[in-house]
Amino acid sequence: MNPRRVLIVDDDKVVHTYLKALLEKEGFKVFSALDAMQAPMMARQVKPDLIVLDIGLPAGDGYAVHGRIRSMSWTLSIPILVYTSRAKDEVLQHLPESGDLAYLSKPASGPDFLAAIHKLLGE
């Protein structure tokens, strides 16, 4: 069985290094995008099973990335975990939670992060 693919969209290298190790240990294949410009292109190329999306990004923001991803037929149904230190109220004003979008406050513990990922993947 092919490993599930996760695209991490975050400009913080420390967050990337941590999440990559955490997810790889869990058996995921991990891809990275470091800014809002790169993220939709990577999503289209990689076609991940799930996207971890920060809000504060260079060259745009997570809201714009979400809009681009949801506007492309290949990527519109990919589940997105919004993983940010921004307040939940603020984020949900822009991006209401739904079956394919969830919010997780940064920083989360490893088990909490993985639980959110599995829940969003319906596991």
Next chain:
Amino acid sequence: MMNGGQNGIQRQEAAQQVENAGLGDDGRALRSAGVVGNPPERSGNPPVPGWARPPGEPLIDPVVLAELHALDQGTEDGFLEAIVGDFQEAMREQLEIARHALRAGDGAALAAVAHRMRGGCGVLGARHLARICQGLESAGREGRLLEGPPLLAALEGEYRQVQRAMDVEVASSAQGRCPGLTSAVLGALGARSTEQAGVLGATGR
């Protein structure tokens, strides 16, 4: 509105605050940038609350540290060393940006960079360091730039301790992975560990 005398006193207090924070050049630049000369209008300058780590609180959250070590055990290429290296590199760059933002009197830039620093601190479990970053972020966002120099000094002091503690963790992790390794690198780290052991011991870990 404040009268000229009050304003003058505030300028002196702020200048002293900057000097006390050990940011002499920044302080002079802060004054020349008009930040110190134009404090926000309010009734007096309340002292910035103490930013010392609460007694007994560890530099690094032991639960997070255990998670990081567990991840490190599952890798052959030194996860802990890599993430600590990323953190230290990012902090070096971001501290420089924070100093520059203060010199320029740019509260928005200060808030943005403090927010970024807070992210990395959270990942590594440096809880108090993250709180100081949050204080700096709020001060920048709300234009309380007079509070910037002492907060930045507190942040730099706490960061130096976190950095030393992280170096110890990386060294112990490397020794665990390669028990026979007694290279000059580990020797050098070990020599620094005596001092660092004191730092960790003082935290009650």
